[in-house]
Each structure stands twice: as structure tokens, then as C-alpha cells.
Amino acid sequence: MRRILAIFLVFLKNWLRNRSALFFSFIFPLLLLLIFASIFTSERTQPITIFVQNQDQETQLSKVYESILNKTFNVEKIPSNISSPVNYLKTKKQGLITFKIRILIIPKGFEENATTLAMKEAIRLQILNLQRTLSSPYINESIKQEIIKGINVLQNVYSNLPNKTLNIKLITESEDTDYLLLNSILTQINGSFINNLIGVNATFSINHETVYERRISAVDYYLAGLLAAFVMTNGLFSTAPTLVEIRVKGILKRLLGTPLQKHEWFLGIIFSILLINSILLLEMLLAAVIIFKAKIGFNVYWILIFYIGMFFFIGLGVFIGSMVRSEETAIALVNLIGFPMMFLSGAFWPLEIMPDFLKYVAQVLPLYHFHTSLRYIMVFGDTTPVINNILIVVVLSLSFTILSIKFLRWKET
Amino acid sequence: MDIIVEAISLTKRYNNVIAIDNISFNIYKGEIFSFLGPNGSGKTTTVEILACIRKPTSGTAKILGYSINKEVNEIKKRIGILPQEFTFFDLLTVKECVEFIGKIYGTKYDIKQILEIFRLEEYKNKKFRELSGGLKRRVGLAMSIVNDPDLLFLDEPTTGLDPESRRDVWKYILNLKKLGKTIFLTTHYMEEAEKLSDRIGIIIKGKLVVLDEVKNLINNYGGGFRLVIYLDKNIEENVVKILQDNNYKFDKKDNVIICNLSNKREANLLASELIRKGIENFEMKYPSVEDAFLNLVGYKISEMGELI
Ligand SMILES: Nc1ncnc2c1ncn2[C@@H]1O[C@H](COP(=O)(O)OP(=O)(O)O)[C@@H](O)[C@H]1O
Ligand SMILES: [Mg+2]
Numbered sequence: 001m002r003r004i005l006a007i008f009l010v011f012l013k014n015w016l017r018n019r020s021a022l023f024f025s026f027i028f029p030l031l032l033l034l035i036f037a038s039i040f041t042s043e044r045t046q047p048i049t050i051f052v053q054n055q056d057q058e059t060q061l062s063k064v065y066e067s068i069l070n071k072t073f074n075v076e077k078i079p080s081n082i083s084s085p086v087n088y089l090k091t092k093k094q095g096l097i098t099f100k101i102r103i104l105i106i107p108k109g110f111e112e113n114a115t116t117l118a119m120k121e122a123i124r125l126q127i128l129n130l131q132r133t134l135s136s137p138y139i140n141e142s143i144k145q146e147i148i149k150g151i152n153v154l155q156n157v158y159s160n161l162p163n164k165t166l167n168i169k170l171i172t173e174s175e176d177t178d179y180l181l182l183n184s185i186l187t188q189i190n191g192s193f194i195n196n197l198i199g200v201n202a203t204f205s206i207n208h209e210t211v212y213e214r215r216i217s218a219v220d221y222y223l224a225g226l227l228a229a230f231v232m233t234n235g236l237f238s239t240a241p242t243l244v245e246i247r248v249k250g251i252l253k254r255l256l257g258t259p260l261q262k263h264e265w266f267l268g269i270i271f272s273i274l275l276i277n278s279i280l281l282l283e284m285l286l287a288a289v290i291i292f293k294a295k296i297g298f299n300v301y302w303i304l305i306f307y308i309g310m311f312f313f314i315g316l317g318v319f320i321g322s323m324v325r326s327e328e329t330a331i332a333l334v335n336l337i338g339f340p341m342m343f344l345s346g347a348f349w350p351l352e353i354m355p356d357f358l359k360y361v362a363q364v365l366p367l368y369h370f371h372t373s374l375r376y377i378m379v380f381g382d383t384t385p386v387i388n389n390i391l392i393v394v395v396l397s398l399s400f401t402i403l404s405i406k407f408l409r410w411k412e413t
Numbered sequence: 414m415d416i417i418v419e420a421i422s423l424t425k426r427y428n429n430v431i432a433i434d435n436i437s438f439n440i441y442k443g444e445i446f447s448f449l450g451p452n453g454s455g456k457t458t459t460v461e462i463l464a465c466i467r468k469p470t471s472g473t474a475k476i477l478g479y480s481i482n483k484e485v486n487e488i489k490k491r492i493g494i495l496p497q498e499f500t501f502f503d504l505l506t507v508k509e510c511v512e513f514i515g516k517i518y519g520t521k522y523d524i525k526q527i528l529e530i531f532r533l534e535e536y537k538n539k540k541f542r543e544l545s546g547g548l549k550r551r552v553g554l555a556m557s558i559v560n561d562p563d564l565l566f567l568d569e570p571t572t573g574l575d576p577e578s579r580r581d582v583w584k585y586i587l588n589l590k591k592l593g594k595t596i597f598l599t600t601h602y603m604e605e606a607e608k609l610s611d612r613i614g615i616i617i618k619g620k621l622v623v624l625d626e627v628k629n630l631i632n633n634y635g636g637g638f639r640l641v642i643y644l645d646k647n648i649e650e651n652v653v654k655i656l657q658d659n660n661y662k663f664d665k666k667d668n669v670i671i672c673n674l675s676n677k678r679e680a681n682l683l684a685s686e687l688i689r690k691g692i693e694n695f696e697m698k699y700p701s702v703e704d705a706f707l708n709l710v711g712y713k714i715s716e717m718g719e720l721i
Contacts, residue, residue, distance in 0.1 A: 002516060002519055003516065003517050003519075005516070006513055006516035006517055009513075010502055010505065010509075010513055013502075013504060013505060013509070014502055014503075014504050014505070017504040017540075018504060249500045250496050250497070250498060250499065250500060251500060251501055251502065253461070253466060253496045254494065254496050254499070254501065254556075255517075256466045257464050257465075257466055257489065257492070257493075257494035257496070257566075258489060258514065258517045258518065258560075259486055259489040259490050259517065259518065260517050411466075411467075412461060412466050412467045413427075413467070
């Protein structure tokens, strides 16, 4: 333990006394958070996207209604066999800033209700017509009797037809500031649908439900993204070049001449990076909470993921540091791995503003899974929708930790 | 005499290179034992095997009675090492460097005293990278005695230093000997080996050519005393006459005459004769390790460590 502490302190001092390392570990991420979070706080206005689930599948009228919606909104369909559209969207939403849950459900029986309404209206009008005819002086008594019979039959049919109302279900996030706008647009659409198309002067109601969804704000997005990105750079940059330097310069030989053990050496290094990342975490959290009023739940799971994910990058860094022969190669390699990952994984800007193919590229980058799961748990406190991302992070971290222990140089051949 | 190091038939191969070839020797308590040899002769390999940093291909050794194969930890606790071209963590201060090693051993030590021994007090808060080459070696020496080791390995402790710093480091090495440390030193500097060592092993291409006390090396292989006389036209005839009259054997080469003499007394006699005749431009050469080396190996070693 004493020796681990000694190694830990040496690495820490080496880090803290290196101005550029200090800048890139602690100041640079903070600056990025300040810049990104304030720039991207203002949202863009675009056609409102709504997700439509048509439960009255394959009926003409529901399709007509959908096509009307399509003229005003950006409609994305939810398959009708999805039983919980809300959960379906929550899974899709992970990691996206502008994504809002706005679901419009066309209920089963939509067409039937509309046609019933239309029939009743037609019968009602026919009855009115006949009644008007009745009051005409030119009609003789026997015809009148027939007409009265007819009216009775129609009234019978009319009252036997069930009373239907037309409605749709609308589900929005409880904090959706655009709800009122959305509601008034829908009311207009519905009014014209029922009056002009069905020809009925009835109400077409909107059953509104809300789901509680914590909005991902810019600060939420960038906090997790930047944390993940800089856990990556700290892990890679503080291990690979340093380990090569230590070996090439002969410092390792000096240490090999002492009773220091390999596991003490390894743990000392790990703990120093752990502390550096903890300072980073604390600093970023404070900035996010104090400056941007971010609401961050202190959930063990994201703290766990934060620390587990770091082992992937430390492991990768140690592995590189053990394999390459020169410090320059090590620096080049960690840059080559680190920077594209930073920019392509969506850690620095939301994937939704990037071209489609890059979204697929992102999915193969470990950093993507790291920041996505970290963010989701930080913001929503729930691990279920990101369980795959979490698994990828855990498996990668475990493998690279084992790899780094195996390959960490602790002898001369 | 206590045997501190007993190397038995040590051999080390790197792929097809034989770095050391069946080397055996002993190092005794309290002595400075040196390996003198050019670059690539196997000095570092030997040191690193004995310090348990590398494993030999075959052969074995006992360090302070412990086997390098089985009792690595016991050995590491009791030795100190100054590796070749020693460097350390750039951003640590001198004091932190020493204390760091101290923490690794976990033994008691007096930091003030250690800094004092190597006159490092005034630099104790300087960062390692800000130190001159000579000071870095001194810090390395200080670090090597933190655990109060019985045996010190100093692998080319002055290589790359300017002559002044080199002499300075010698002072500290001799001081360590006074403190009772047994020292295994490697060098390619003849003068260093001669000034510091009790015994020298000359190592060439992984083989020990000779191993003996310094004075025996010089006596046996150093050749006699020599007088080197630098000529100009006016005195040439004169000098040759003196030498021929007295039956001295000599070689003339360009403007230099080298006269081989059998002992110091004979050399002094000739010197006073020359001075009497007004000839003063000459030098008395005592046999040295360098002469012994030249006679044994047929080459010298350049400042850079190459055979020439
Ligand atoms: N790690 C190594 N791998 C391969 N060859 C080596 C290695 N270390 C040393 N050698 C070779 O072994 C020989 C002895 O080297 P070394 O012990 O360093 O000599 P010295 O210290 O006397 O300069 C040299 O030929 C050198 O090239
Ligand atoms: Mg060497």
C-alpha cells in the first residue's frame, strides 16, 4: 500500500506540474462546457415532429387523416403493434437533444366511428327533410301517413345507431413548452376534418395525456459528452506516452532495481488517473449545476459507469504504452484514436445534426456507448433503455484492463 | 574475506548475440570492483543480471548469499543501483526523488544526511530536469543508498559528463567506499577504473580477458616507465648522443623519442641528465591501466567508448 501510494503521488505530481497536461485535463473541458452549453441552449424551430401510431390500421379514413397531419407536421410513424409507444420513443430518444416525445394515436374504430357519425348525420338530415315535407300544404293525408311511418322508421334506426364521438389521443412531455401550439393546430385540423370531410357538426376531441420526461438540455448533453471525452483523453494521454518515456529513458530499470512489484506499479498508475478524473468530474458537475442550473440526479449507476468506462481508456493507453517503442509513436497513436473518436462519437455535438452515415460510424466507437449511457443515466436515472451501451462499456473495460495487466512491462528480457 | 557477489558461469544471449559468455568472478566486501570495457562488451548486461533486472540464459550468481534465481526480493532489498545514463521523473524535485525511493523501500533513512553526503542540500527543491548532468548523477547516487544497501551497482556513472563533473562524481564514489559500501562499477574510462578500483576486470565481447588488482595489472601488463622527449632541430643530435652514450633503448618517430626504462630510478637518472644538458621538453610516463589495456587487448578505448 505504501508503495502504491508512492507511485500514485509521483504520477500525480508529474501530472499536476505539467502545465499543458493540467490545461487539457481540467481547464479545456470546462471551457468547452461553458461555450457549448451557452451556444446550444437556444433551440432551433423547425416543423414540429409528431409520432403517429395508427391503431385503426388499413382503414381509408384513418389514412386520410394521417395524410392531412402529414401536410402540417413532420410525421414519423410508430408501428401499430408497439404496445407502449412511450417506451418505444424513450429508447429512440437516448442521446438526442431536440428529440421530444409527441405521440398522436389514432384509436381503433376511428373509421367506424366516423362513418357511424356520418350515417347518423345523414339520417338526421333526412328526418329533417321529411318533416319539412310534412308541413307542406300540397301533400295529401295518405302520403303524410306514409311519410310519418318513414320518419318513425328512420328515427328508430337513428336511435338504434350508437352515439359515437371522434377522438384521438395525444401524448406529450409534461414540460413540453410547445404543447399549446401543437394543441391549437390539431384542433383546427380536426375541426376541418370532421366538418368538411365527414360533414358532421360534431366535436373531434383530443384526449391529452402527459408523460413526465426530463428534457435533455444543452448542459445535460455536453456535461456527459465532455466528461466522457476527457476521461478518454486523460486515460490515453496520461498513460501511453508516459509509460514509453519511463521505459525508454530507463526510469523503469531504476524501479526494477527496487523491491517494487508489478501490481503496485499498475495500481499506483491507475489510482493517479482515477483521482485526476474525479477532480475533472467534480469540477464539471459544479460548473454545470452552478452556472447552468443542471439538475443532476446522484445515482450510483452513472457514477459506476463513469469509473468503469475509464478503465477501457486507461487499459488501451497502458496497452499502447507497452507495445510501441517511441514516445512519438505513442503520442501519434493516442491522437489518432482519441481525436476522431471525440468528434465522431457525438461527444462534442449531437449526432442528430450530423449526416446519417456518421450516425452509424458513431455506433462502432466505444466513446459513443460511454457518453450515451453516462448521459442517459445522469439525466433519466434509468438504465433499461441503454443497457446495451452499458454492456458494451463494461465488456470493453474488462477486456482492456486484463490486456493491459498482461502486457504492462515489468521486466527486461 | 567476505564474498559479496559470486558470479558462476554467467551467460546471456539475446537471440543470436552473446552478450556475456560464461563469466565467473567474485566481489569482496568493501572493495570497488570494476568492469572495464568498450561499448557493447556486456557490462550493463552483467550488472542487470546481478541486480535481478534480467535473467541469465545460463549460469547463476549469489548476491550477499542469496540466489538471483530464487531470492530476488531479498537481494533487491539489499542492493542499490545507478543505471547507465541515469534519469528520473523530470518534474520531481531532488528531495522528492530521494524520498520516493525511500518510500518504496520503506526503510528508515535520514534525508538530511543523504543530501549532505552528496552536497545536494542547496538543490533539494530543484526539479530533476533543471539539474546539470553531474548533479543528476549525484542525485542518482543519493537515491542508490537510501535503503542503506551493502552492495552498490554503478553502471557507467560518469559517462557523458565533462571531465570536471567526472572528477566530482569520483569523489563521491570514493566517499561511498569509505562508508563501507561494496561497489560494482562499470566504465570505459581507463583513468576512472584506475583511480577508483581495487580490482579491475577487463571485459571484451562478453569475455573476461583479465581480472586482477590494479597494481598487478599495471605491473604485469603495463610495460616499463617511459620518457617521452619532444625534439626540435637544435637538440636532436644532442639527445640521441646522450641516449646512445648511456646505452638506453629508444624509438624515434617524427619529432618524438620514446625511451623505455626498466624502473623509476633509471627514469629519474636519465631525467636529471637531460636537464643538466639543458633539455627540458620531455615527459615522464608511468605505466597505467591504459598501457596494460593496450598491451592486453591491442586497442585503446575512445572517449565515446569505442575500441580504437
Ligand atoms: N535488450 C537487448 N536485446 C538485444 N541485444 C542486446 C540487448 N541489450 C544488450 N544487447 C547486446 O548485448 C551486447 C552487450 O550489451 P551491453 O551489456 O549493454 O554492453 P555494455 O554495457 O558493455 O555497453 C551488445 O552487443 C548489445 O547490442
Ligand atoms: Mg552499458
